Amino acid sequence: MTGKPATRPLRWITAALRGLLAAAAAMGVAELAAGVLGRASSSPLLAVGAGFIDLTPVWLKDFAIRHFGSNDKTVLLIGLGAGILVAALVIGLLSRSRLAFGLIGLAVFGIVGVVAALTRPVAEPVDAVPSAIGALASMAALTLLARSARPTVNPSRIRPPESPPAGQAAHGTVTPAGGEATGPPEEWKNGPERRPKDTEPASGAGAGIDRRRVLLTGAGVVGVAAAGGIAGRVLLRRGDVSSIRAKLRLPPPANPARPVPAGAQVRVPGMTSFRTSNRDFYRVDTALVLPQVDPRDWTLRIHGMVAHPVEMSFDDLLRRTLVERDITLSCVSNQVGGDLAGNARWLGVPLAPLLREAGIHGGADQILSRSFDGMTLSTPIETILDGRDAMLAVGMNGEPLPIAHGFPARMVVPGLYGYVSATKWVTDLKVTRFATDQAYWTKRGYAERAPIKTFSRIDVPRPFAEVKAGRITLAGTAWAQHRGVDAVEWQVDNGPWRQARLAPVPGLDTWRQWVAEWDAAPGSHTLRCRATDGTGHTQPEHREPPFPDGATGWHSVVVTVT
Incomplete structure (x- = not known):
């Protein structure tokens, strides 16, 4: 062929x-x-x-x-x-x-x-x-x-040589006078590839x-x-540890979360849910393939500048006192008005007692945490020991942590951006100093200490929405974890700032929803919002990008009223 x-x-x-x-x-x-x-x-x-x-x-x-x-x-x-x-x-x-x-x-x-x-x-x-x-x-x-x-080369299509002249045998073999051919010429001795040119296929006829x-x-x-x-x-x-996770039953919390107050969820079509489902919770990390960590093989090591290094299994962790808290997490990469934030009910072991049992040496100011895949994050020690609900979480919204969110254990420290507080698949806690060890993101220029900035956004109406003239409901979400949100104001077309109504929340570490009514006149309008946290700090007007310690600025949307 x-x-x-x-x-x-x-x-x-x-x-x-x-x-x-x-x-x-x-x-x-x-x-x-x-x-x-x-x-x-x-x-x-x-x-x-x-x-x-x-x-x-x-x-x-x-x-x-x-x-x-x-x-x-x-x-x-x-x-x-x-x-x-x-x-x-x-x-x-x-x-x-x-x-x-x-x-x-x-x-x-x-x-x-x-x-x-x-x-x-x-x-x-x-x-x-x-x-x-x-x-x-x-x-x-x-x-x-x-x-x-x-x-x-197809041998059947090779052109035969012309008849040799008198005195020569076929293929140019020289014969003595009156004698037989003495043998093939030298160029034939190494096989067909050394044949004279006149035996090659003409114009590719045999090739x-x-x-x-x-x-x-x-x-x-x-x-x-x-x-x-x-x-x-x-x-x-x-x-794959999915089947192991599905069979895992976590102990109930010794210290349950406070009930979510009635009215925490603003009832407006299109409004963000107060509690983010596991499926919809944002995910930002560097793992191209999800680490598969079997809880039966998982261990946590606490070492470094401590008097008594600690190593514990997952069963050891579950035997400790478990607490349950509603905590909002947000990513440092979140843009003004962005959705890289989520609120969940976390179940876990308080971190502060673990560190105190290990005995922190004087001069230590950082926890360098390491995940199963080698990612490192750094957390200021004072944010773990100052009374906030920092924990090693094992559960999320009533079930074991999803694999994508750190199964079997992760860190959760309210009030800090995730890159300094929320190590997934955590296996190692090193008590150290910022001057001694740098984590993955701090090596790339991000801030060592990254408290979450006061933030608010407009969720309803959406940007570039078309709405009917008359009474319009505005609604949105604001957060300032571990400080709380005390007020949200809204504005139309550079007009006066007006107070929004705030929904109740179970604590300082969750986001807070807000709602307002607007008598909208026909035309194109720009809506803005800003929040004030529990320390009296108001969200600034000028926008700053996420790098190196989180975005800030007023969120605005443009709508058309018909």
Whole structure:
């Protein structure tokens, strides 16, 4: 099944596809290796993605969160996939002129994957294996694909040589006068490839690409890639702790939360819920794959500048006094008017008694917490010991923590942005000093101490809404955790500020809803709001970006009244 020589565009397309198939083989085999090892984070795509997150400048991180929210990781992985696709096509084209160029390109990508895997915070030497094996598989696949596409010679179509002149045997063998041929000439001794030019196919008459061989080789590479990827995913599911979480029953709190007062939820269509469901609670972290932490293997270590280092199991933690509190968390990346905040009922063990039992040395001012995947966050010690409800949370809204929100345990410290207070999948607490140890985000220029700024927003009506003239209900949410919200004011078109009605709340650590009535006249109008916290501080007018310690400024929406 040989065919005519391929045209130039077809040869380029074929070469590009070879690079694509080689990359697919790399990803599939690497995924299988990661699955066999049970280390999802060592998958090249995830390792490189995590490394990209570490190198991402602050402005780009804020851009991604602002535009994509909790989907930022999905967008990142799609972008990486597109980059790999382009690189694979380029490598395939390079291999057309010389196979070695393509092999070098694949080797470079393998090295990038190895370096990315080994530079993760909790990396071990074995994490280099998937990228290394994947690179070797891709190089083997590219070699096989390139060889399968080489033209072949059909012996039945080779043009026979012309009759030799007198005194010569066939094929130019010299015969002595009156004698027999002495043998083939020297150029025949090493096989057919050394035959004289007059035995080559004329104008490609006997040369062509064996399409069956090409298709079978390509199908084989695709099969290996698909089988490896699927098998790897199946193997990695062995570590999924969803079923363990579903069977876990948490003890009831010894100190239950206060009842949520009637009226805490403003009854206006489209208004935010006072309590955020687990499904809708915002998620901002750097984990491309959710850590799967079996509570039976989980341990917490408290060490550093302490008199008595502590290590406890999950069962040890559950045997301690559990408290339940309604606490609002918010992300430092939240823009003015943004929704990267949520209010939940948390169940956990108070942190202050644990630290006091360990015996904090004088001079310590920071808790450097570490998650299962190596992420580090820093928390000022005074915010844990000053009486607020800082805890190691194990439950959220009446059930064990969701895996996406830190199962089996996480930190919750009210009044601080999440990047200095809300370590998910926490396994290690080091009592130290800010001058000695820096956490992940503080190394990137974020503030060491990050109390949540007084914040308010308009939830109803939505920006650019069209409403009917007459009595209109305005409603929104404000928060100033651990200080409380004492007042919210609203304004129309630079007019006078008016007081909104505040809904009751169970404590200082939750957000507070507000509502007002407006007699709206036809036209385009700008609505604004501002909050005043329990210390008398009023939300400033000028807007500041989230970096380095949280956004601030008045929230405004433009509506059209018809």
